[in-house]
Amino acid sequence: MSRKVVVKINDQGFNARTGEILLDAALDQGIAVPHDCRAGQCGTCLVRLKRGVLLGGDTSQPGLFHACQAHILSDADITFEKLPPVGERRGVVTAIENLAPDILGVSIQTERRLRHRPGQYYRVKFRGYPARCFSPAPPFAGRSAANVAHFHIKIVRGGRVTPNLGSVIALGHKVVLEGPFGAAFFRPGDGRRLVLVASGTGFAPIWAVAAASLRTQPEVPLLLIAGARKLSSLYAVPALCRLALYPRASFIAATEDADRHAPSEIIRPGTPLDHLPPLLETDLVYAAGSPKLVDAVAKKAAEVGATFFADAFVANPPEEPTWLESLRQTLALARKGLSASPRLAGNTAHAHSDDAR
Template identity: 40%
Template sequence: MASKCNLTVNGRTVRASVGETLVDAAMGGWIAVPHDCCSGQCETCRVRVVSGAVDDQGTGEGDTVLACQATLEGDAVITYDEVPEATKRSGQVAAMRALSHDVVEVVVELRSPLDYLPGQYVSVTFAGFPPRDYSPTLRWDGTRAAHELVFHIRMLPDGIVSSELGRSIMPGHRVDVRGPFGHAFFRRGDGLMVLVAGGTGWAPIWAVAREAVRARPRRDIIVIAGARDLDGLYMRHSLDWLRDHGAREVIATAQQGGGGLVRSGRPTNYLPLLGPSDMVYVAGAPGLVDAVKLKALSAGAFCFADPFLPSQQRMSFMNRMARLLRTPGRTPVPQDAGLFAPQMAGMDDAGRLPAARPASRPAARRPLQETLFAARRLMRRE
């Protein structure tokens, strides 16, 4: 039998087993540690280890680890930033317009607003198509209605979803949105903020930049946006706005071309010297993200990035719950839904929940499927 230990998460302590991942241990005590892919890729579950015995399983960055991979070696204390609960919303495509030859702005009008932090991402499902992850952003002038989500989507010739924008996906098309997720959301602070974007990585960076200017107008901010060519710099109007509203430095780069306010090369060529009090946000191609993270972490700076995953790499939350509920000795599903993981909201693709089971029936005698149904019922948040 595995040795037992205590895990304290944001001040709440649960009993866990040595060798469990932090996510599994927290969920075993009905504590919601935000997570999404559960494969060590998306960064949503990055937490800070305050003290204790934790094996980071190769995911350590400073005093942080990925909770879906890191395992307990003994008692431990961890913390994470509180974020809005993941939930499900429905709506329709309200508008579409080209931002460049291969980038389109898609505005989704929701039936009710979705709460998220600037820099987070959501899972978007256009009816009849597989889900894709996109970061909500703002129009070039910084506007967005409360019930709208604005996305920047690169159109790929062989893209299952993006190639249909403006064809079978038109204004009026039904859309389901699930989220928010992600670790790279805006955080307040006094140190230098460096924002780096490549291509449509500008979407989350623009959202973070606007919030940073609004929250602390005099904060030092350096913005670096890059593209393959001049046409790819579709965000130039937004860069102009940042220049006019106090950003210390705004740099646009192009690998092909340049001149005027556009410098030749890659965003990494223009990173400033970084220090331990600086915050770096990066979004874009994996090569750019990895290069910026390496430089930031080498300097001791904070670095936030949310790489997106192909859908086939994702491990569903229900599969993870099934594995947990097969573990002997787990506490039965509690009657207080408020302590459970927010990612369960709306797990039925049709938005339906099964009928509630009689409360008097002992949880220990429920078959696994029935227990999962009960978990779905308890986690209904909308």
């Protein structure tokens, strides 16, 4: 039988019933706990339990729970970090560039300024297409305006969205950004070493965290490990060169085909995990990219009790376009005088389902 308990969230108290989902109970009271997927996946709803008992929603970090999965079992005292509010921003595509044969840099300018923490992500909806999640990253050189977001997007063969970038989705295409979401964002620290690990376009949120740290706390040690399957996809090199200017920052780039090229101290063969140094309990560890990599880094961090934040990229299932969508795309291509298999120059490799981010 459920009973009445008192829950305090960020010092705002309210009555709840045992068994209630914490997120639902908070939202019912008008307490805007940030959330997105409601499925324990995105980490946007992470809260810290200071006192009391929750059932479910626990994470590898003691005291850290997914509010969307946690059932209230007793009186509780809970906190969460205040984040920029989730909202919608309308914008247009203002630039598309090749970062690598299979990766595009896409810039979107919005009507109003964007507010997100470095490492968070948006749900990006190009007009006429389903939404996909991408993390904005700072440009490799210079700074961008507050109403411009730069995304690193892998072109995925068979995807419903990314193969159309640069052809049907061209400059001026209308976009809606919803967000920001995600909990793997930069937290100005207490001098603790940052260990940042990325695979593929997981480099976008990791670079956002790295750039924020270099800007605000250049004296803090930072190690960035970036990986790509192929040397040709290692688009992170310009950013890694920028890290070289900071004496407290170091980086490793790893590619699985590095053996076939000239291996060096900087570009090493293997995956980022192969080059992860022993972690320390005091480290702040971030990982983004393939779930396999993120899980492996999470385990290493948990072994020593290091603080860990993750942004796993889960692929959207491949879907057949509706007949209406197919017709719309074909007509749009015909209007632009393009063939039905749009490609940007240099595209050579694709995966088989649309990337989530």
